[in-house]
Amino acid sequence: MELVLEFDDAGSPRPVPVGGGAHAHVDAAPVDDLGAGDDEAPSAEPVAVEAPSRRSRRERGAHRSADGPVEVDVVVIGAGQAGLSSAHHLRTSGYTAVGERGWERAERTFVVLDDSPAPGGAWQHRWPGLTMADAHGVHELPGMPFRVVDPAEPAARAVPHYFAQYEDAFDLHVQRPVKVARVSDVDGWLVVESHSVERPDEGVVWRARGLVNASGTWSKPFWPVYPGQAAFRGRQLHTHDYRTPQELADGHVIVVGGGTSAVQLLLALAEVTTTTWVTRRPPQWRDEEFRPEVGRAAVALVEERTRAGLPPQSIVSVTGLPLTPAYRAGIEAGVLAARPMFSRLTATGAEWDEVPVANGWAEGPASVEAATVLWCTGFRAALDHLAPLRLRGTGGGIVMDGTSVVADPRIQLVGYGPSASTIGANRAGREAARNLQALTTP
Incomplete structure (x- = not known):
């Protein structure tokens, strides 16, 4: 796939028409309230990988020409809680967001791609009757308090408003609505193919040294199969x-x-x-106070599964x-x-x-x-776009060490497994940023 790239006056990439064929994707293993499945073929054995060496600022600026990919250090996919936490920690570690004035000359850069029409992650799609009083454990993002004035306010309004304020306060320049179709490894680079949700024939290819995947689960509702399902007339x-x-x-x-x-x-x-x-x-039913040690124990059990390469279970299935x-x-x-x-x-x-x-x-x-x-059977992890990297192991899941994919440490999964909770997402964002900083710093 080849693109012709244009840039606006602020230096942000402007999508232009793209070509190329369709790509096959492999579904993630289901994680739901009824249990986890295994529908994946085994991947290749884990291999040692390294991020390509850094180009000088002049070389990188020249590479952002009108006939090639946009080169950044880190691509963040998803602007829910885990993605925004990761972007914040990258920002405070010295990375410059694509779209910020002068980003082409920055030493370290990142871009956040989000396929939702507005800030808020999956919260903007929740049913209107879900109030802040019902929404369990919406944890504030790092660096900005989240104050709920009215517990009766719909979560689909309160949380997106907070996320929008957060994006502005920390100058994250989230690119939306942008769909990531495919991530592949080309000559040691992570090549991220993206396009406009509203205009699919317009896209941008990004070439990155590291990737934070925070694509969540909302786009992958899981429907179990039961006898007679097609016969039901209701x-x-x-x-x-x-x-x-x-x-x-x-x-x-x-x-x-x-x-x-x-x-x-x-x-x-x-x-x-x-x-x-x-x-x-x-x-x-848990007839006792939900103490911090209970939450930590539950997260540890989920993390044990991901370290073993098994599909993660939901936190509530443990607690x-x-x-x-x-x-x-x-x-x-x-x-x-x-x-x-x-x-x-x-x-x-x-x-x-x-x-x-x-x-x-x-x-x-x-x-x-x-x-x-x-x-009400839960969701799958939305990882189809990572299928070309063949990250899944024989257990049906992805073998993880914290937020790092063991088979390819350039890939950081946040909001996955133990970091799927709101508190875990913040911690995972910090860990992912720290891991990629070590990987992308010369």
């Missing part, structure tokens, strides 16, 4: 596409999944209709569900009473071959009619 939708309970008030709703999203949506739907909750495992006053009320009202997974879907609902009630599951009939099946 509505099926995923948490990703849920907006308001009123849209589902036309009949009974079967909610699938054992995480916090399922619990929150069950409580919201109970205000307008009847529901049945089904899970693969009985819900694990369990907190027994908040609202959740206790939902249990007492019979709304938060989980049944085991149905055996099949039918044209009009779901059927169970057996109706066990042991191990914490609730009683229920052998069949349930429903207008909607709501799949």
Whole structure:
């Protein structure tokens, strides 16, 4: 793929038409409330890699010509919490953001590419009824406090507003909406092919010495496959596409999944209709204060999996569900009473071959009619664009050492595995920036 690059008066790259064929991508292994899968072929064995030697400022400026890639030290993919944390730590370590005046002459540079239309990461896409009081553990970004004035404010408004202020305060110059289609290794460089979301035929190729991948999971909702799914004549939708309970008030709703999203949506739907909750495992309620040591222990268990190259589990699958006053009320009202997974879907609902009630599951009939099946079954890590690098191991995941990919330390994964929590994302951003600073500093 070849580009003709242009630059505006501030020195920012201006996308221009691109050519080239389509590229095949490999899906990531699913991570969801029902469990993790393994749908990846083994990758090549880990190899030792080094970032290319640094060009002088004059050489780098000349290389940003009208007929080649834009050369930077670090590309950050994604501007959610983990991506912004990484960008902040790069910025405070002496890296200059692409788009800042004079960036072409800077000793060390980075660019943040984000495919969302506005600041806010995945938070801008959350359902309107999710308030700041319901959003668990939104942790402030490094260097700027996050003060919630009204707990009833929708998280989809409050968090993006905070992220937008953060981008401006630290002069991060996030490029959006920009989609990263592919990252490959060419002569020791990481070549990042990107294009405008709104105009896919306009793009920029970046050539980097290091990469922070903070692409998150929101763009990869996971839909499990169950018998009879195609036969169901009602509505099926995923948490990703849920907006308001009123849209589902036309009949009974079967909610699938054992995480916090399922619990929150069950409580919201109970205000307008009847529901049945089904899970693969009985819900694990935590009737104790969520102390810091509990969180650290949970993160350690997830990190143990990623070090072994296994697909990471969600933090809540390790910690369990907190027994908040609202959740206790939902249990007492019979709304938060989980049944085991149905055996099949039918044209009009779901059927169970057996109706066990042991191990914490609730009683229920052998069949349930429903207008909607709501799949609260989690998300996959959005890593398709990294497929050409063949980072996955035989366990179905990516072998990690902290935020570093063992097979290629130039790649830092943040918001993945143990850093998927909001607190973990901040720590991961600092670690990733530190690792790449060591790698890209001559």
